[in-house]
Amino acid sequence: MSQTSKLAGPVFIICILASVAGFAWFQFVYMPEVNKEIEIPEEFLNPAESTIIDIVLGSIDQDQVDNFVPNAISVTLGENNRVTWINIDEVIHTVTAEVGREFEKVAGNANYLDPEGGEFTFVFVEPGEYTYFCAPHPWMRGTVTVVEPAA
Numbered sequence: 001m002s003q004t005s006k007l008a009g010p011v012f013i014i015c016i017l018a019s020v021a022g023f024a025w026f027q028f029v030y031m032p033e034v035n036k037e038i039e040i041p042e043e044f045l046n047p048a049e050s051t052i053i054d055i056v057l058g059s060i061d062q063d064q065v066d067n068f069v070p071n072a073i074s075v076t077l078g079e080n081n082r083v084t085w086i087n088i089d090e091v092i093h094t095v096t097a098e099v100g101r102e103f104e105k106v107a108g109n110a111n112y113l114d115p116e117g118g119e120f121t122f123v124f125v126e127p128g129e130y131t132y133f134c135a136p137h138p139w140m141r142g143t144v145t146v147v148e149p150a151a
């Protein structure tokens with residue numbers, strides 16, 4: 001038997017073991033780390049109270065001061081961070097996000113609220129200042145400020 005063929009067996013086994021170790025690391029260490037969800041407290045996801053913002057009659061009038069009412073709100077995580085916009089106007093409006101990954105994903109230019117009762121609800125789970133507007137009537141603007149509960 002030549003020197004080379006004596007080594008072939010052990011080298012082959014080492015290669016297999018290295019592959020298995022690599023796979024195990026990828027499957028059980030690397031991927032769980034990548035897929036790890038940010039843990040959001042239950043009370044942030046299901047706050048006790050909702051906060052309501054009305055889109056009032058006459059909102060398409062640029063000279064009317066009130067459209068999103070109230071147009072600047074502050075909500076507290078775990079208390080009232082579920083925000084519902086209700087369109088009580090007679091025309092379609094949108095709630096279109098300017099910031100916030102999740103908020104932008106669900107509240108785009110096509111996030112239409114039907115006249116006379118159309119609603120949109122979003123639960124904010126991260127502190128920050130979220131600005132939004134109405135796509136067809138961009139002078140309609142609002143801000144939701146999300147704050148941590150008092151310690």
Ligand SMILES: [Cu+2]
Nearest residue numbers: 093094134137
């Ligand atoms: Cu509008």
